Amino acid sequence: DSGVTQTPKHLITATGQRVTLRCSPRSGDLSVYWYQQSLDQGLQFLIQYYNGEERAKGNILERFSAQQFPDLHSELNLSSLELGDSALYFCASSVRTEPTYEQYFGPGTRLTVT
Amino acid sequence: AQSVTQLGSHVSVSEGALVLLRCNYSSSVPPYLFWYVQYPNQGLQLLLKYTSAATLVKGINGFEAEFKKSETSFHLTKPSAHMSDAAEYFCAVTSQGGYQKVTFGTGTKLQVIP
DSSP: OOSOEEEOSEEEEOTTOOEEEEEEOOTTOOEEEEEEEETTTEEEEEEEEETTEEEEEOSOOTTEEEEEOTTSOEEEEEOSOOGGGOEEEEEEEESSSSTTSOOEEOOOEEEEEO | OEEEEEEOSEEEEETTSOEEEEEEEEESSOEEEEEEEEOTTSOEEEEEEEOSSOSEEEOGGGOEEEEETTTTEEEEEESSOOGGGOEEEEEEEEETTOGGGOEEOOOEEEEEEO
């Protein structure tokens, strides 16, 4: 158990819909990262937050957005869903942003768009 | 720009045999390199990381990797495979700029044959 929690574990929804994925980082970790893992694209970095502020964007679509709240939990919002958005979405957290600090990954949310 | 190439999407070894998973990187700046393991239906777990200290890095579960700048390689090894090592392994690279620039390899699934 990494200490990072993600809800829900599974999500099935239809095209065009909007969903919200939730992540609670490890206690004390200020940085949260979102990743997408799909068969087509592999594992890709989406976005990073540090202490409530967006720090970096990766390959995140404009239909996707995220935020980190004052209690440090984070939500990833996916809208106008397409079949290709079906993937595992991971959240990770670390104390700080430097690579010398280990990232801890949550168990993921499996999103299926039908 | 940075990239990672993992040679062999599937590797099979006999229990007790040497495990060798190959990773070559490309980076225009000094890299930080990581190996992660992913067990079925779980998130990624850090095995080990290279952050410009010792070139031979020891990780958890008996794994180690050697950073070879001349060969731009960071291969993962374990002297004796256990059944519990069966999983998918990801090599990743980032720069000192932080995790937001992390690039993952396509993964290698390790099968351990009894």
